[in-house]
Amino acid sequence: MSDRELERLLALELEEARPDSVTARAVNPIRRSMRLLLLGLAMSSVTLDILCLNYILPGLGSILMLLGLRSLRQEKGFKAAFYIQLFRTGLTMAANGLRAAALWPLLAGSMAFMVWLSVISFLLTTAEMLSLRRGLKNLASGAGVKTGGFLWALVIWYIVIYGLTLLPFPASGLTTGIIALGAFSLIIWNLWLLAREITEAGFSVRPAEVKIGTFTLAALLAALSVLLVVLGYVLCPQLPMNWQVREEPGETQVREKLLSMGFPDYVLEDLTDEEVLRFQDAEQVLCYVRSYNGDGTDGNRAHAADPKPLRVTTVAVKLPVRLNTWRIVRHLEYTQPVSFYGSEAFYIRNANSYDWFFSRPGDYSGRVLCDRDGVSYAAPYALLTEENLYARSSYGHSPYYVLFGLYSLPNDARRQRCYVIVEYTAYNTLSYYLQPWMEYAHQDVPLQYPVISGKDWFQGERSFNYSFRRTQIISLLQAKGDNPKFE
Amino acid sequence: MVESEIIKLLKAHNEAGLTALQEHYGPFIDYILRPILPETADREECLGEVNLKIWDSAPSYDAEKGSFKAWLGAIARNCALNHRRKARPAEELSEDLPSQDPTPEEQTITKERLGELHEALRRLTDSDREIIYRKYFYMQSEKQIAAEKGTTVRAIEGRLYRIKKRLREALGGESHE
Numbered sequence: 001m002s003d004r005e006l007e008r009l010l011a012l013e014l015e016e017a018r019p020d021s022v023t024a025r026a027v028n029p030i031r032r033s034m035r036l037l038l039l040g041l042a043m044s045s046v047t048l049d050i051l052c053l054n055y056i057l058p059g060l061g062s063i064l065m066l067l068g069l070r071s072l073r074q075e076k077g078f079k080a081a082f083y084i085q086l087f088r089t090g091l092t093m094a095a096n097g098l099r100a101a102a103l104w105p106l107l108a109g110s111m112a113f114m115v116w117l118s119v120i121s122f123l124l125t126t127a128e129m130l131s132l133r134r135g136l137k138n139l140a141s142g143a144g145v146k147t148g149g150f151l152w153a154l155v156i157w158y159i160v161i162y163g164l165t166l167l168p169f170p171a172s173g174l175t176t177g178i179i180a181l182g183a184f185s186l187i188i189w190n191l192w193l194l195a196r197e198i199t200e201a202g203f204s205v206r207p208a209e210v211k212i213g214t215f216t217l218a219a220l221l222a223a224l225s226v227l228l229v230v231l232g233y234v235l236c237p238q239l240p241m242n243w244q245v246r247e248e249p250g251e252t253q254v255r256e257k258l259l260s261m262g263f264p265d266y267v268l269e270d271l272t273d274e275e276v277l278r279f280q281d282a283e284q285v286l287c288y289v290r291s292y293n294g295d296g297t298d299g300n301r302a303h304a305a306d307p308k309p310l311r312v313t314t315v316a317v318k319l320p321v322r323l324n325t326w327r328i329v330r331h332l333e334y335t336q337p338v339s340f341y342g343s344e345a346f347y348i349r350n351a352n353s354y355d356w357f358f359s360r361p362g363d364y365s366g367r368v369l370c371d372r373d374g375v376s377y378a379a380p381y382a383l384l385t386e387e388n389l390y391a392r393s394s395y396g397h398s399p400y401y402v403l404f405g406l407y408s409l410p411n412d413a414r415r416q417r418c419y420v421i422v423e424y425t426a427y428n429t430l431s432y433y434l435q436p437w438m439e440y441a442h443q444d445v446p447l448q449y450p451v452i453s454g455k456d457w458f459q460g461e462r463s464f465n466y467s468f469r470r471t472q473i474i475s476l477l478q479a480k481g482d483n484p485k486f487e
Numbered sequence: 488m489v490e491s492e493i494i495k496l497l498k499a500h501n502e503a504g505l506t507a508l509q510e511h512y513g514p515f516i517d518y519i520l521r522p523i524l525p526e527t528a529d530r531e532e533c534l535g536e537v538n539l540k541i542w543d544s545a546p547s548y549d550a551e552k553g554s555f556k557a558w559l560g561a562i563a564r565n566c567a568l569n570h571r572r573k574a575r576p577a578e579e580l581s582e583d584l585p586s587q588d589p590t591p592e593e594q595t596i597t598k599e600r601l602g603e604l605h606e607a608l609r610r611l612t613d614s615d616r617e618i619i620y621r622k623y624f625y626m627q628s629e630k631q632i633a634a635e636k637g638t639t640v641r642a643i644e645g646r647l648y649r650i651k652k653r654l655r656e657a658l659g660g661e662s663h664e
Binding site: 003006007009010011012013014017018019020021022023024025026027028029030032033036067070071142143144200201202203204206207208209210211212213214215 | 510511514515517518552553554556557558560561597600601604605608613614616617619620621623624625630633634635636637638639642651654655658
């Protein structure tokens with residue numbers, strides 16, 4: 001049958017035919033756009049904190065909103081909303097990509113960065129919702145439909161949600177969540193009804209022509225989102241570390257004195273001259289060495305590595321500065337290669353809330369080192385800072401003032417190591433224990449999303465994250481009379 | 488005013504129904520007329536004919552045969568086609584040419600084929616049937632269909648080609664002229 005004959009038959013068949021209700025409803029200039037817009041709005045606003053849906057749904061929702069607004073962009077109000085949504089989609093995709101980068105925990109931990117991100121996001125969202133309100137109102141008035149107050153409710157809902165995140169106390173409890181979700185569901189339902197009315201009456205709208213089809217563009221944007229996440233993993237698998245060739249030791253006198261007092265040479269050679277000089281009045285040096293698996297299996301004999309790759313050396317140096325002041329060096333070194341070095345972290349705690357013998361850690365310093373092709377490299381920690389750690393214990397949730405270290409080790413180097421020097425003072429002059437409790441977190445699973453650091457992991461962000469292994473490093477310095485020693 | 492009230496008023500030949508119809512379905516009727524009658528003047532003229540037809544036919548409207556909107560669309564579309572035919576009368580045929588009227592045999596074949604086509608259209612997916620109706624019932628251009636479906640003209644052309652191919656296969660064969 002020829003094409004012309006088919007068209008003649010189609011013309012005859014459809015001459016008196018009345019389209020069925022499904023077809024009649026589908027023939028509409030804005031039906032598809034309104035559906036995409038509302039679905040996108042719902043998906044990008046409601047997040048579910050399981051299986052990364054809190055990132056996937058807003059990402060997809062953002063793309064759907066963009067596709068919906070793309071066809072409506074010639075209408076008043078929708079043009080601004082489209083361009084803002086274009087920017088927001090790019091921002092969402094970039095943020096999702098950044099979440100796969102090891103850099104993310106540092107950005108997320110930066111108050112300035114998060115405040116700027118929140119402010120920009122708030123301004124963009126509010127501007128877009130106002131534009132959207134204007135666009136929908138114009139469509140509705142053009143179609144003779146009354147809008148009610150739900151368009152303002154949508155704008156106010158977003159402002160309130162952002163306002164809650166800026167409160168100085170946590171407002172993300174279950175009750176708040178249920179109220180917010182209930183209000184949003186009500187708004188979306190009424191918007192859905194409004195959109196249906198507008199769709200049924202909005203035949204004066206002329207959708208904008210497109211150069212790329214909806215499905216193709218959605219697939220491209222989704223692929224770009226995945227690509228950005230992959231790039232995040234590939235380009236930034238580790239925390240940014242400023243590696244420099246380690247300087248040659250210039251100071252020799254104090255170093256020789258410390259070596260003669262029993263300071264281990266492999267620890268001493270990693271210390272800077274400035275740090276060594278602070279030991280020049282050392283009265284006593286005590287050393288304690290112990291090796292660990294470093295992968296959290298130390299308590300399990302069946303999994304014991306032989307030899308254990310993580311050597312931890314604790315050196316305590318007694319100083320005459322004040323009575324019972326000790327400067328303690330913790331030196332962690334991988335003497336055997338391990339499968340993967342990702343984000344490493346430790347924290348050191350001194351006095352418990354129920355322990356009144358010691359001051360909190362005093363001044364501190366340290367760095368990270370490794371050897372490559374016979375050359376030693378050193379870098380400052382990505383983060384070395386004092387913070388409260390809220391840990392669950394038999395005493396309930398109690399804050400511990402701790403020293404956090406955060407760093408990455410290169411996978412293609414040898415003798416990956418780090419050290420930290422902390423000063424402690426014991427208040428009890430006669431007999432005391434100095435127990436600078438240390439916990440070390442080693443990342444041995446490369447993929448995690450969003451990327452969290454060992455520091456975040458220690459601070460409780462452990463749900464659905466099995467990338468880290470914990471090692472408890474215990475060394476107890478007991479001082480009774482004139483004979484302090486490690487136990 | 489809701490649809491059922493408008494229908495009730497129109498069936499009762501109440502002029503308020505026609506006013507409400509204009510208010511609520513004016514843009515829809517214009518949307519149906521626009522692809523067939525691109526000139527505004529033609530559409531304005533045709534609109535009067537559409538209103539008259541609706542006014543006359545309203546008492547016979549049966550909701551069981553289809554939605555009110557589909558009924559309105561069909562009336563608007565037929566009026567627009569008639570208006571276009573009147574505006575562009577066919578050229579007079581030469582008396583020397585053989586008659587263009589189909590023979591009884593051709594009429595029988597056409598009737599059979601229309602039955603097959605009806606069945607083939609029914610078997611199409613909703614989305615494919617929408618494209619066919621947009622193109623051959625509402626006379627929308629590929630450009631308009633593409634914009635409203637959020638896709639490209641080439642994609643719509645390709646899709647129409649594939650749908651027609653399926654229809655031709657259902658009618659017993661492939662051939663291009």
